[in-house]
Amino acid sequence: MKNILKIVLFFAFVGNIFAQQTPASKQTTAISIEGATAHLGNGQIIENSLIMFVDGKITFVGSAMMKIARMGTIIKAEGKHIYPGFIALDATLGLVEIDAVKASDDESEIGIMNPHVRSLIAYNAESKLVESMRPNGVLMAQIVPKGGTISGTSSIVQMDAWNWEDAAIKVDDAIHLNWPGSFTSGRWWLGEDPALKPSPEYPKNVEKINSFFTDAKQYLASKSDKKHLPFAATKGLFDGSQKLFIHVNGEKEITDAITMSKEFGISNLVIVRGEGAEKVTDLLVKNNIPVILNRPHRNPNNEDDAYDDTYTIAKTLQDKGVLVGLGMEGQMDRMNTRNLPFYAGTFAAFGLEKEKAVQLITGDAAKILGIDALAGTLEVGKDATLFISEGDALDMRTNIISEAFIQGRKISLESHQTTLWKRYAEKFKSE
């Protein structure tokens, strides 16, 4: 009794400080969700669906009209919607807590070529930002290091974990290359020369990348007994086990980046950011290269661009046959990662079919990451990482999540923020 009191008091007084949610334990009871509209993440919908999962894996996806035995706990979800967990690409969650506090920042490393630098080991599974993703349906993310030319190696995590080892879905999935820009200009508002010129540095910077990969390839072939960590870290690129995410803007740069990668036999390519990609869609389609777009909630690039340029781009690329994803890069990217469904919704408002917009942040995202055997869609055999929403999860008003599961584990939807909400809502109610 005394102990229980202690625990209660403990939470009452310091609950706010230790607000991180306790990760859910392994699924032991089967769960059946019945009656919801299921958005499968592959463009298809099942109205009045039945979804069942056991031991963390989906065992049944079909109509609730099917006369089949419901297993385990039954969740009645008539009128609700069920989605595969949303997947954030090119995110930095868990690497920085407060943007302006340098001590909380583990986002980038010094040096130019850092393929050996790994984001996963810095990923803070207990970040207050990570837990704030879950009430919006964002349940998985690719955690990407930033900075330099080769910024490092990313990993893919799920968002209910004790530590980074627990969190990892796919370790070291990709290496991230920041391709240089071919143009340079001064900041006119600071009185610098505003002229936009072909950058004299561009060929030199491209050559640096070229010689790095040349040396790395040679090193890997030579079986040198002296270890070279950066070179060794690129092995997966050449044997196809790892993807190369090229963060690049501009049609010329995209073309150069793809050409060079192919010359090195790096076949698993993804273009990130990709402004100007709409002009080289033939090249992208021919080589099967997806494009991860930046968040649409940003201003168009040029004064003369249409106001909805950043909203319509997903539709434009998809129409030309390009596989499109949604990345988080940009200002305040960590806190904004929870707005992932609304970014997809904005693409839908401006041309994309609604289910295609869902697919963009589920099935297609998993495909781009190479985790589609495991996640991304509601299909038998895949991880039971999914959630139930009161309504359309791409719409702010109806993205209200009642239950969420990661690998079949029913996770908490509370956070530092909900704790404060409840505490103060209660304070004023009782006053």
Next chain:
Amino acid sequence: MKKLLFVLFFLSISLANAQDYFPTNSGVKTSKSILVAFTNATIYVTPENIIQKGTLLVKDGKVAEVGKSVKIPEGTKIIDLDGKMIYPSFIDIYSDFGIAKPKRNPSDSRSSQYEAEREGYYWNDHIRPETNPIGDFKFDNKKATELLNAGFGAVNTHLQDGIIRGNGLLVALNPNTTNAYRILDTKSAQFLSFNKSVQSRQSYPASRMGAMALLRQVYLDADWYAKGNMKNKDLALEALNKNKNLVQIFETENHLDAVRADKVGDEFGIQYTILGSGDEFEKINDIKKTNATFIIPIDFTNPYDVSNPLLAEQISLRDMRKWNQDPSNLSVLQKNGVPFALTTYKLKSAETFHKNLQKAIEYGFDKKWALASLTSIPAKIIGNTSIGNLNKGSFANFIITSGDVFDASSTIYENWVQGEQNIINDMNIKDITGDYMLYVNGKNYDLSISGKGAKQTGTIKLADKKITSKFSFQNDWVEITLDDEGYTRLMGKIINAANVMEGSAFDTKGNKTSWSASKKVAKEVEIKKDEKSTEKEILVMPVSFPNIGFGNYVQPKSESILIKNVTVWTSEDAGILENTDVLLKDGKIAKIGKNLSAKGVVEIDGTGKHLTAGIVDEHSHIATSAVNEGAHNSSAEVTIEDVVDPTDINIYRNISGGTTTAQILHGSANPIGGRSAIIKLKWGENAENMIYNNSPKFIKFALGENVKQSRSTNGTRFPQSRMGVEQVFVDYFTRAKEYETLKKSGQPFRKDIEMETLLEILNGERFISCHSYVQSEINMLIKVAEKFNFKINTFTHILEGYKVADKMAKHGVGGSTFSDWWAYKYEVLDAIPYNAAIMHNAGVTVAINSDDREMSRRLNQEAAKTVKYGGMSELEAWKMVTINPAKLLHIDDKVGSIKEGKEADVVLWNNHPMSIYAKVEKTIIDGKVFFDVNDDLQKRQAIKEEKSKLINMMLKEKMGGAKTQVPMKREDRNFHCDTLEETKS
């Protein structure tokens, strides 16, 4: 004191007999009083008074007589100018001739400097009316030659440094004398600008609006000083008062600045003469309304090199148009009757002056105006009647030309200044241009001579094959060396009225023979005809406002609009009205009801659509040229209304998202910020028309990390902690109280704009919108306000408002917050998206704002987030971006809801307005359609077409050999609360 003596010396001695009393040690005393008569010339006494076959008589550096029949005294030197023209020499009224550029303060300290560096002068180092450049003036022979060659005979020069820059000098460009004669006026004008002096590192003012506020306070203080109220000596104010009666010439950088400068002048009864920038045509009506005389530079840009399509597509239409339209500026100014003088200012060299002026004339600028703008108008500006004309008694400053001075084919021969001759091109040189048949060594060559004066040069061909040759021409003698199977040297003289030349030739072996050349007359006439027929076609793109992509050529008109069968979100108690009609008339919401009909209205079928009030953004930083005046911890004297920038594309993008009203707030760099501008986003209107009539008065305050310079490594300004922030407020309000006591006492008092503003707050006439984050500081400001007996109107951002919502409700302050921002700095660690809901439930009036030009175009989505976070009803959520912010801004009687009698600011959506799938179809402000989704598509197409037209024109120029400039991209500036620098637009 030395300087002063010098000045007096010039003033007291008349030019004619000055220096007579100087001892001579180089020979005997001579007096040079020769009369010179110029006869048979076309004389432009003034642009209006032209004498054909007239005579100009010059004596002692002045015009002794001018007219058709002037009696020429005996012993006069007569120069026959038959067929030539005489014009008054030009005046460059805006120059830094002979005055060295001021040295930049070398201090390399990176921290801000708040104090002045001078003693005995005004508290701000950028106010330098005492500057008198006479002491540092050094006649610049090289520059003088350049200007003389271009036809200038006098310059009005000054030290181009600081906000108030002191007086100028009027200098005759006479290299043949001393400063004692050539300085015509030591106090020709006073100069001003918005730019700080480079000689001091004092931070204030850090923005355009700060410079404007400073000017106002200086004028007030100068008056206070003149009345003998100051105990201290202030040499700057003393000088300013002394310069009061001079013409005040104000340098501006664009047409917006011109209007801003004029506004400040008008407030103090000063009509500035404005140095423009060359973009006046972009908003000519506003320029005209200033009633100012302008000084206009003619520095035209080269076409962009658009041969690289990737680079070309980065150039904005705004910049392409600049190239295309700038040459039409003078013609537009002229057609609108704006008086202006021309200047060589901004030109790298005066050499390009005539080329650019000729271009402007091609674009429709009248030659008579051109002459006036270089002679009589600049003379009038500085009130000097003895230059800029050739009336009797005026200075003999004149140019002799071969023909119309503004024709490319004319030559300026001589430029006489103060009766002293300066030869530019020998007028006795014959014109030998043309095609000749050259006979030498038994061969017939084609010799073609072109060019002007001494620079005439020839090229030689043999049966259409070019022959390498050298040609020179001097004093009627021609020398030619040609290389045709060895060198042949020719030497000969022009005879027979330049149609024939002949002389001796020395062949490659040194043998002497003879040669001759005779002119081929007929052919020349033919070529000239050809040239005429291929005269350039001039295509100037129409000007829109703003003059950028998506600008309007015609402003939308107020229409009677009947929107039928639409779902109306009233933002009133009436809630949502289905299948309802709304009639907009005379800019107001005339009627709301079912089955309305009206005659002569534009009907819009609203079936399946939603109509809402226009969105009101309580916190925005779009449409402004500056955000922060952070160089003092209080800047209550500045106002964003001074710097509203109606050319910002974000205005258009905001209306594309249904936002119709925004409070443009000062930033959060200091505890007491600047005053706001509350604007309607009437795209295409000017700043004045965007600002609300009888706008409620607001000011920005700020708390927390930004004002205590938390992210600066070398902050030195008080306050550096939240403790200090409180004391800043207590201090300023205490001083404002004392100020009020003095003001009310009837005693004389120094009018202080900052204190006046703070008094308005204390008296409830001005409302505070305070940037705030954590609960301690929110609570603190409430207590400070209560201590001084006033109310805080709005806490903006207010991310921990939910922790003190009860205190806020009790104080009666509203909260304007982000929907879900957090984690970007330490003070927002506890920011939660449920904030709006909690504050609302506690009885606080809550708005959702943007502080971000991108978010402000989709505030409907941000409102929708309050439904998700905290369970707001949709009706209440929608109010948070319409009527609630309108209430917080005290404009809820005008806008913010759909109610009969209110202003017709409404938005038509294709969907539920808070649906993620909602798109704006029309945005209507004051009954005028400012955004229409279909018109937008047309505008996109028009931009594409105009750009490709301009690109083709530029390519043509490049192919034709014109100089080009490298493309530039106009980087987007995103203003937030903590943006310190200002833009140049």
